[in-house]
Amino acid sequence: MAYQRVAIVGAGITKFVRRAHETGKELAAQAAKMALDSCGMTMKDIESVSLGTAPDAFDGVHMKGEYLSDGSGGWRKPYMRQFVGGGTGVFAPIHGWYHVASGMFDTCLVVCSEKMSSCHPHPQGAFKTIFDHTTEQALNPTLIWIFALEMNRYMSTYGITKEEIALVSVKNKKNAMDHPAAQLPMEITVEDVLNSETLAWPVNRLDISPASDGAAAIVLASEHTAKRITDKPVWIDGVGWNLDTAYWATRDLYYPRYVEKAARMAYEMAGITEPKREIEIAEPYDPFDYKELHHMEGLLLADRGKAVEMLLDGKTQRDGDRPMCPSGGALGVGNPIAATGLMKVIEIFLQLRGEAGKRQVPGNPRCGLAQAWGDLMQVGTVVVLRR
Amino acid sequence: MELEKFELGATPLKESAMKDGKVLTLHKKPNLKYAWDNGPAIDRYLAELKKGRIIARKCNKCRRIMIPPRMFCELCWRPTDEWVYVEDTGVVNTFSICYVNWDASRIKKGDKPHLPAVIEIDGASDGMGILHVLGEVEPDKVKIGMKVKAVWKKPEEREGAITDILYFKPMRG
Ligand SMILES: [Zn+2]
Numbered sequence: 001m002a003y004q005r006v007a008i009v010g011a012g013i014t015k016f017v018r019r020a021h022e023t024g025k026e027l028a029a030q031a032a033k034m035a036l037d038s039c040g041m042t043m044k045d046i047e048s049v050s051l052g053t054a055p056d057a058f059d060g061v062h063m064k065g066e067y068l069s070d071g072s073g074g075w076r077k078p079y080m081r082q083f084v085g086g087g088t089g090v091f092a093p094i095h096g097w098y099h100v101a102s103g104m105f106d107t108c109l110v111v112c113s114e115k116m117s118s119c120h121p122h123p124q125g126a127f128k129t130i131f132d133h134t135t136e137q138a139l140n141p142t143l144i145w146i147f148a149l150e151m152n153r154y155m156s157t158y159g160i161t162k163e164e165i166a167l168v169s170v171k172n173k174k175n176a177m178d179h180p181a182a183q184l185p186m187e188i189t190v191e192d193v194l195n196s197e198t199l200a201w202p203v204n205r206l207d208i209s210p211a212s213d214g215a216a217a218i219v220l221a222s223e224h225t226a227k228r229i230t231d232k233p234v235w236i237d238g239v240g241w242n243l244d245t246a247y248w249a250t251r252d253l254y255y256p257r258y259v260e261k262a263a264r265m266a267y268e269m270a271g272i273t274e275p276k277r278e279i280e281i282a283e284p285y286d287p288f289d290y291k292e293l294h295h296m297e298g299l300l301l302a303d304r305g306k307a308v309e310m311l312l313d314g315k316t317q318r319d320g321d322r323p324m325c326p327s328g329g330a331l332g333v334g335n336p337i338a339a340t341g342l343m344k345v346i347e348i349f350l351q352l353r354g355e356a357g358k359r360q361v362p363g364n365p366r367c368g369l370a371q372a373w374g375d376l377m378q379v380g381t382v383v384v385l386r387r
Numbered sequence: 388m389e390l391e392k393f394e395l396g397a398t399p400l401k402e403s404a405m406k407d408g409k410v411l412t413l414h415k416k417p418n419l420k421y422a423w424d425n426g427p428a429i430d431r432y433l434a435e436l437k438k439g440r441i442i443a444r445k446c447n448k449c450r451r452i453m454i455p456p457r458m459f460c461e462l463c464w465r466p467t468d469e470w471v472y473v474e475d476t477g478v479v480n481t482f483s484i485c486y487v488n489w490d491a492s493r494i495k496k497g498d499k500p501h502l503p504a505v506i507e508i509d510g511a512s513d514g515m516g517i518l519h520v521l522g523e524v525e526p527d528k529v530k531i532g533m534k535v536k537a538v539w540k541k542p543e544e545r546e547g548a549i550t551d552i553l554y555f556k557p558m559r560g
Pocket residue numbers: 446447448449450451460461462463464
């Protein structure tokens with residue numbers, strides 16, 4: 001396949017907070033401005049804009065793509081909104097990638113903005129309408145049900161315990177202590193997680209990432225453009241996305257096949273044949289602690305049911321052999337849905353450039369990946385980055 | 388670039404900011420009402436539930452017997468072929484013990500937790516589950532792999548809805 005090579009050349013992010021004074025547009029503009037400033041570009045240099053944002057129901061604003069377009073710099077430019085639920089934050093850069101890879105544009109600004117705090121009493125309520133209106137909504141489901149059902153199935157398939165899974169939350173919230181945008185950086189223990197309120201067994205409050213407001217942005221450029229902008233481009237060498245059936249109860253939840261398919265697509269494009277060896281650092285999507293392990297397996301970074309062994313051996317710590325979520329992840333930095341996925345891409349970008357500050361992992365990694373996940377537990381989105 | 392060298396945007400507000408009138412907000416309750424058409428597959432599913440039966444659709448290509456029934460097979464991407472009655476019994480594939488309501492409010496003190504479960508329905512293809520709830524069982528007695536049976540509303544109270552099955556309860560023996 002013939003396409004232009006695409007690099008990330010700049011990045012920006014706002015703080016992730018429970019409730020921001022700024023509107024979604026203003027958050028988008030703050031993150032976009034920082035991304036442009038970081039690489040000495042202006043909006044005039046931007047040829048196309050890819051916006052990611054999650055359900056309109058959070059904001060109570062219909063057609064959020066249009067609503068957020070001015071803050072995102074999308075006015076009077078080729079502009080598109082991407083939305084695949086929680087997978088959006090990695091899908092928006094994939095979309096930006098093919099804007100540039102296709103040769104249509106030499107630059108693309110990717111912006112992800114989310115304001116979850118507008119929805120009352122809690123954005124959870126907005127999730128009810130993702131369930132089938134006739135066969136499921138009548139049972140009054142909450143989104144936590146499907147996470148709890150999946151976590152229980154995953155735990156019992158492999159005999160993994162809540163104590164073991166809680167270590168992911170402990171690790172990520174601690175990693176977030178070094179992230180300047182973090183909403184929930186904390187030093188906690190496994191006992192703290194187990195003793196936090198049981199919401200839907202096996203899910204306790206500290207197993208879950210918070211609802212957040214926030215935005216993130218990156219600048220993409222074609223190879224010849226990127227080399228003019230920076231001497232440290234980070235290349236998007238592989239992209240993959242995949243969707244499984246929306247009849248979620250009819251597929252076994254213990255394994256995310258769609259994540260594997262997305263990962264295989266990205267690996268093939270990047271020429272990766274041994275992901276366990278070649279992917280040195282990763283940001284798997286962690287809206288719940290067990291999801292980090294579940295996704296490591298789908299990403300083929302661990303054998304099925306064995307991600308927990310890497311966790312227990314300390315391999316996924318920031319100074320371990322295979323750091324996972326060195327940013328602090330959704331659990332620690334916060335989870336403004338679409339912005340979270342892009343925050344993960346930004347973390348790998350910074351880590352590969354050796355610019356992650358106190359969060360920097362040792363060993364000068366050359367290759368990493370970011371992944372997000374969403375819709376009705378059915379979509380996987382993956383990007384592989386190299387320096 | 389390092390994030391630490393930038394002044395990051397977003398101004399956090401305290402929970403009390405709205406109540407105290409420090410931030411001006413507008414409250415709105417959209418009054419939206421929907422009448423959803425169910426289509427031929429779910430129409431029949433609901434009509435059969437009203438009669439106390441569960442019906443599925445079969446695809447003669449992959450031979451899957453699918454529940455909830457559907458007019459097309461999403462794997463073969465072709466129309467499904469026939470109606471097949473399945474049992475009102477099944478096996479718990481996974482479950483949760485849930486203390487929050489749909490809007491994240493907490494259940495009342497002393498109320499029993501919700502017991503949502505994925506139930507693989509007997510007579511449908513392997514792994515074909517539906518979302519429902521469990522009843523007549525103590526939460527700590529629920530196990531994955533447990534055999535369960537539907538408990539139906541009285542015939543005169545049924546309305547052609549998934550809630551015509553009140554819940555699934557453990558089978559004896
Ligand atoms: Zn078929």
